Structures are given as C-alpha cells and as structure tokens.
Amino acid sequence: MPALEPHIPGKLRFGRFPITDVSPVVEGGAFPAKAVAGEGIAVGATAFREGHDALGVSAVLYSPRGKEKQRVRLRELGKGLDRWHGILTPTKEGEWTFTIEAWHDRYGTWHHNAAVKIAAGIDVELMLAEGAALFAAAAEDEDRSEADRATLRSASYTLADASRSVEDRLAAGEAPEVRAAVERLPIRELVTESEHFPLLVERERAGRGAWYEFFPRSEGAVRDHATGAWTSGTLRTAAERLPGVAAMGFDVIYLPPIHPIGRAFRKGPNNSLTADPGDPGSPWAIGAAEGGHDTIHPDLGTFEDFEAFVARAEELGLEVAIDLALQASPDHPWVTSHPEWFTTRVDGSIAYAENPPKKYQDIYPLNFDNDPEGLSKEILRIVNLWIDHGVKIFRVDNPHTKPVWFWEWLIGKVAKKNPDVVFLAEAFTRPAMMKALGRAGFQQSYTYFTWRNTRAELEEFFTMISKDWAPFYRPNLFVNTPDILTEYLQFGGWPAFKIRAVLASMASPLWGVYAGYELVEHVARPGAEEYIDNEKYEYKQRDWAGAEAAGRSLAPYLTRLNEIRRAHPALMDLQNLTLHSSTDDATVVFSKHKENADGTKDTLIIVVNVDPHATRESTVTLDLPALHLDRESLDLEGRFRVDDLLSGQSWMWGEHNYVRLDAHAEPAHILHVRR
Numbered sequence: 001m002p003a004l005e006p007h008i009p010g011k012l013r014f015g016r017f018p019i020t021d022v023s024p025v026v027e028g029g030a031f032p033a034k035a036v037a038g039e040g041i042a043v044g045a046t047a048f049r050e051g052h053d054a055l056g057v058s059a060v061l062y063s064p065r066g067k068e069k070q071r072v073r074l075r076e077l078g079k080g081l082d083r084w085h086g087i088l089t090p091t092k093e094g095e096w097t098f099t100i101e102a103w104h105d106r107y108g109t110w111h112h113n114a115a116v117k118i119a120a121g122i123d124v125e126l127m128l129a130e131g132a133a134l135f136a137a138a139a140e141d142e143d144r145s146e147a148d149r150a151t152l153r154s155a156s157y158t159l160a161d162a163s164r165s166v167e168d169r170l171a172a173g174e175a176p177e178v179r180a181a182v183e184r185l186p187i188r189e190l191v192t193e194s195e196h197f198p199l200l201v202e203r204e205r206a207g208r209g210a211w212y213e214f215f216p217r218s219e220g221a222v223r224d225h226a227t228g229a230w231t232s233g234t235l236r237t238a239a240e241r242l243p244g245v246a247a248m249g250f251d252v253i254y255l256p257p258i259h260p261i262g263r264a265f266r267k268g269p270n271n272s273l274t275a276d277p278g279d280p281g282s283p284w285a286i287g288a289a290e291g292g293h294d295t296i297h298p299d300l301g302t303f304e305d306f307e308a309f310v311a312r313a314e315e316l317g318l319e320v321a322i323d324l325a326l327q328a329s330p331d332h333p334w335v336t337s338h339p340e341w342f343t344t345r346v347d348g349s350i351a352y353a354e355n356p357p358k359k360y361q362d363i364y365p366l367n368f369d370n371d372p373e374g375l376s377k378e379i380l381r382i383v384n385l386w387i388d389h390g391v392k393i394f395r396v397d398n399p400h401t402k403p404v405w406f407w408e409w410l411i412g413k414v415a416k417k418n419p420d421v422v423f424l425a426e427a428f429t430r431p432a433m434m435k436a437l438g439r440a441g442f443q444q445s446y447t448y449f450t451w452r453n454t455r456a457e458l459e460e461f462f463t464m465i466s467k468d469w470a471p472f473y474r475p476n477l478f479v480n481t482p483d484i485l486t487e488y489l490q491f492g493g494w495p496a497f498k499i500r501a502v503l504a505s506m507a508s509p510l511w512g513v514y515a516g517y518e519l520v521e522h523v524a525r526p527g528a529e530e531y532i533d534n535e536k537y538e539y540k541q542r543d544w545a546g547a548e549a550a551g552r553s554l555a556p557y558l559t560r561l562n563e564i565r566r567a568h569p570a571l572m573d574l575q576n577l578t579l580h581s582s583t584d585d586a587t588v589v590f591s592k593h594k595e596n597a598d599g600t601k602d603t604l605i606i607v608v609n610v611d612p613h614a615t616r617e618s619t620v621t622l623d624l625p626a627l628h629l630d631r632e633s634l635d636l637e638g639r640f641r642v643d644d645l646l647s648g649q650s651w652m653w654g655e656h657n658y659v660r661l662d663a664h665a666e667p668a669h670i671l672h673v674r675r
C-alpha cells in the first residue's frame with residue numbers, strides 16, 4: 001500500500017478529504033458490527049472533495065492481527081450523491097477492523113480532463129504529455145505486476161509519440177487493459193484514512209442455521225389407555241427423533257428447559273391454573289426439590305443421558321441449543337437459599353412474573369438490583385456448567401425483563417473463555433430494547449416476522465433486518481413457536497404454512513420451526529394466539545412417519561427448502577437482499593446475490609404470493625443491476641434463463657415478467673439465475 005500522505009497536523013477533525021457517516025458503525029464504534037466468516041458485509045461512507053478533481057474511495061479490511069486482508073474500491077451510489085458503497089468479506093473468526101480511504105484519483109482526473117479538452121482542441125499536447133508522465137511514473141510502482149507495468153509503460157510511450165494521431169494517442173490512455181491495470185492498483189495521492197472501526201466475526205452458527213424446536217418429554221411419551229396416565233419421554237427416547245430432524249436439513253435442535261419443574265402453582269392443560277397430579281407442568285417453571293437450573297428433570301434422565309443426546313445430535317450434524325430462562329418456580333432452591341434475588345413485598349410474599357398481557361403465575365422473576373454480583377456469579381456458573389456438558393448455544397427466555405448491563409457482562413465474560421458460544425434473544429418487545437440486546441452482544445434475536453404478513457409489511461420488515469438493523473442484530477425468523485400460532489396460520493391452511501416457510505428460509509440465513517409445523521397444526525385455543533392443548537402444559541404424541549406416508553406432512557417441503565439453502569451461498573448472507581416490484585399487492589419479490597471467493601456468482605429471485613386464499617397474477621419488474629448479470633448469460637433480447645428450484649420448470653426472464661401463483665398449488669417460485 002502506498003504511504004499515506006500527511007495532511008495538516010493538529011486537532012482538526014477532517015482529513016484532507018472529508019469521510020463521514022461510515023457504516024457499519026454501531027454507536028460510533030463503541031460496539032462492534034457483526035459478521036460471520038465468509039459473509040459479505042455492506043460498507044458505506046460519504047466522501048467528497050473540494051473542486052472538480054476525481055475522488056477514489058476504498059474500504060480496507062484488517063485481520064485480528066492488524067494485517068490488511070482485503071481492499072475494495074467503493075462505487076458511488078448515484079452521481080453527485082457522494083455516498084459510496086461496497087462489500088467486504090472477512091474470512092475467519094476474530095476481532096477485525098476496517099477503514100475507509102479517500103484519495104485523489106489521478107487517472108480519473110486526467111482521463112476526464114483529457115477527454116473533454118482534446119475533443120475541444122484545448123491543451124492537446126499538454127494533456128497527452130501529462131498522461132504520458134502519469135503512466136511513466138505509475139509503471140515504476142513495484143507493487144504492480146510486471147504485466148501491468150509493461151502495459152502502463154507502453155501507454156506512456158504511445159501518448160508521448162508525436163508521430164501518431166492524437167486519437168490513437170488518447171486511445172492508448174483509455175484502453176481496457178490500461179483501465180484494468182489502474183483499477184487493480186489505482187494511481188492515488190493525498191490519501192485520507194478514517195479511523196479503524198470494529199467488526200466482530202463470529203462462527204457460522206452465530207449467523208447461519210435452520211433451527212428446530214421440540215419438547216424432549218413428548219418424544220417417546222406413552223399414554224396408558226386404561227388409566228389415561230402418561231409416562232414421560234426421556235432424553236434417550238427423544239434422541240430417536242433426531243435422525244428425522246436432521247433428515248429435514250435442520251442444523252440446530254433447540255430444547256425448552258430440561259430442568260425439574262415446580263409443583264407450587266403448576267399450570268394444567270391449556271394454561272389453566274390448576275394441574276392434576278399427572279400434569280407435567282410448564283418446563284419454564286424451573287426448580288423443585290430435585291434442583292434448579294443446574295439439574296436435569298429426573299423424568300428426562302441424567303447428565304450422562306444428556307451428553308449422549310448431544311453426541312448423537314453431533315453425529316447427525318445437529319447442534320443442541322438449550323433454554324436459559326432466568327426465573328424460578330416457588331419451589332426452586334434459590335427461593336430459600338437466596339431470597340434476596342427476588343422482590344419481597346411488605347407481607348413477605350413474592351409477586352409472580354408477567355409479560356403483559358401474559359401472566360406467569362407459576363414463576364417468580366429475579367431481581368438483579370439487590371445482589372447483582374451474587375446473582376450474576378451464579379448465572380455464570382450455570383452457563384459454564386452447561387458449556388462443560390457440550391452446550392454452545394443458549395436460547396434466552398425473556399431477556400428484556402433483565403437489565404441490559406447484565407447481558408453485556410455475561411455474554412462478554414462467556415466470550416472471553418468460549419468465543420464460540422451463541423446466545424439467541426427471545427425478546428418480543430419495544431424496538432429500543434431489542435436493538436440494545438443486539439448491541440450488548442446477543443448473536444441472534446427473535447423478530448416480529450410472525451406478525452408481518454402483507455406485502456407492504458414484509459417489504460418494510462425485510463429492509464429493516466437486511467439493512468437498517470443488520471450491523472448489530474441478526475434475525476432468526478421462527479415461523480411459529482409454542483407461544484405463537486398467528487391468525488395467518490390458523491386460517492390460511494397449507495398454503496399459509498408453505499408461504500411462511502419460504503419467506504423465512506429464503507430471506508434470512510437464520511430461520512426456525514417448532515415441531516408440529518410440518519403437520520400443519522393450526523388449531524388455536526379460543527381467544528389466544530396459541531395452540532390448543534399446548535405442549536407447554538402436556539405431552540404430545542405425533543405420528544411423523546404416518547403423516548408423511550399419507551402425504552399429510554410438509555416435511556418434504558421443509559427438507560427441500562433447507563436443501564436449497566445449503567446449495568446456495570447467496571441465501572446464507574443477510575445483507576444481500578434486494579426488493580423488486582410487482583403490479584400485485586400480494587406478490588412479494590426479492591433477490592439474493594453473492595459473488596463467491598472464486599469469482600462465481602449465485603443469484604436467486606424469490607417470488608411469493610402471500611395471499612394464502614387465492615391465485616395471484618402480476619407483472620414483476622426486476623432491478624436488473626442487483627442481479628449482476630453477465631453478458632454471456634443474456635440472449636439477444638437481453639433475457640436470461642431462470643430455473644425454479646421448487647417446481648423444476650425453467651423460463652427466460654427479463655426486466656418485466658408475467659407471474660401467476662396459485663396458493664393452493666404452489667405459492668412461490670425460487671428462481672436460480674443460470675450463468
């Protein structure tokens with residue numbers, strides 16, 4: 001890299017050229033922007049200069065050891081906007097940084113002036129001589145390849161050769177090989193460098209993966225038909241379901257809490273406040289005489305069984321995520337050993353937890369203000385204990401009901417020893433809190449996706465997750481959870497389940513499903529947005545294989561979506577989503593594009609009819625530059641071939657395309673651009 005030229009010293013904030021509004025920069029660099037290895041990160045800056053000379057702008061990526069690893073020339077978003085944009089791709093985990101450089105683009109300035117003046121017959125010899133001198137000096141630069149130096153030297157000779165025509169001489173300075181050489185290593189002066197901005201590169205599963213949630217106690221649970229009594233499934237029987245989950249292409253198996261469940265105020269079926277003796281209770285009501293967060297429910301098994309479960313999952317390519325629900329049933333050992341960790345009212349009682357309008361009568365919330373140190377230490381102990389038993393992913397229940405400083409502390413502390421541990425924030429709350437949790441270090445977050453159903457809502461949501469919030473917030477698009485069965489799913493039938501799965505799995509590198517989705521379970525408890533006979537309060541037996549054999553399962557569809565994700569790197573990045581337009585207000589169109597390290601391109605166009613009740617027709621208009629089409633892929637009319645990865649059909653597409661999607665047949669196209 002050429003030495004940076006000094007500018008006027010002193011306490012001035014502006015360098016030789018102003019560089020402002022750099023992104024991704026989180027809170028002025030107080031928190032790092034997020035990435036995973038191999039992910040394309042959108043970089044932007046506003047940079048400009050006085051006068052009319054040309055400005056070049058680059059982004060430079062530095063490895064955790066401070067070595068320059070990538071230098072990308074940024075492109076101006078629109079003439080005169082002074083806003084520059086490009087993509088940086090860090091290659092491995094660690095604490096990277098990047099800078100923006102703005103510099104006088106000497107070739108750009110010369111070329112612009114030479115073209116205009118020579119055409120007008122002004123300063124002709126002078127401009128050619130200046131070009132010759134510029135290329136002669138650039139050819140001396142030992143950072144260039146021998147071939148580029150020879151190209152520039154030859155251009156210099158031709159520009160200086162008065163025996164040739166003026167047109168030939170100017171053409172030598174504009175030749176494609178000359179442009180390519182100065183593109184590879186621009187002729188720069190007055191380089192201004194921004195400060196270094198932090199970019200935290202985390203492991204793959206921090207930002208990419210398909211999640212599957214199930215209740216281990218249900219898998220292998222048996223009901224005695226004579227007495228109606230249930231025998232719980234165990235971690236051993238639950239492990240038998242893992243091959244089926246892995247076969248659908250999921251990467252993470254998430255278990256709701258597996259700890260002993262309190263008996264006091266235990267909830268019964270359908271969230272009722274009374275439980276019969278055989279009712280297992282909500283797994284989130286953690287803690288009983290058998291133990292608390294550091295104990296496994298005796299019905300499920302032992303730590304040995306847990307480790308066997310983790311090992312089996314690993315064999316199948318699945319990673320186990322467990323729940324970190326920081327609350328206690330009234331029977332939790334903490335309630336007697338550490339009453340100061342709870343808020344006691346004047347009458348000595350402790351108020352149950354709430355997440356308005358929801359009431360959790362079977363648990364006490366923790367109070368982090370009475371003994372912050374003691375409580376934090378205990379929670380760190382618990383997290384470390386599970387890490388020691390092979391857990392590297394925690395789904396954190398209701399993090400927004402605990403102070404944000406605590407999460408910043410806990411996640412930072414865990415990362416020091418175990419930088420590969422991932423925390424998913426289950427926070428459905430006000431945006432300020434959700435953003436703060438992302439900044440505090442949560443690698444992933446649940447989102448409002450389940451409630452974004454119309455085209456307008458989805459377009460706004462996709463822009464938010466892939467652009468506005470992307471530097472600090474990784475969205476995990478769950479299509480359902482034990483708590484969330486939206487009206488859209490309740491009343492949209494099979495098409496609705498397909499539509500939501502396509503949207504989630506294609507728009508975000510992280511998506512998730514709660515068991516039963518593949519069986520299109522859609523009946524809600526009257527007046528609630530939750531499943532009837534919810535698995536949170538009872539055992540559930542499902543006949544996965546029977547449903548599939550009878551064609552009553554969406555498992556093959558989910559499997560196909562996960563297969564497509566794995567085969568297409570473009571789907572594994574978050575920030576590369578572009579919205580396109582359509583004439584129908586229920587047809588959503590977006591594309592994802594990625595240029596791989598080997599220069600190959602992967603581009604998908606996803607078209608979804610989000611009206612689960614109808615057939616929709618529209619004309620889709622594509623933003624062609626976002627597809628990065630190569631000349632060789634276009635026919636004489638500028639059209640290109642797309643292959644539908646769902647139906648197997650293939651069509652020639654162009655800027656405007658007719659689309660008809662019958663929600664009951666197939667509500668989506670997932671089109672791969674053939675190169």
Ligand SMILES: O=P(O)(O)O[C@H]1O[C@H](CO)[C@@H](O[C@H]2O[C@H](CO)[C@@H](O)[C@H](O)[C@H]2O)[C@H](O)[C@H]1O
Nearest residue numbers: 282284285355359360361362363397398483536
């Ligand atoms: O409050 P959220 O909607 O974010 O839901 C999460 O936290 C809840 C409390 O942990 C949890 O609720 C379930 O467990 C409670 C405690 O046992 C019980 O009172 C609730 O009825 C039950 O839904 C919810 O599942 C979790 O996702």
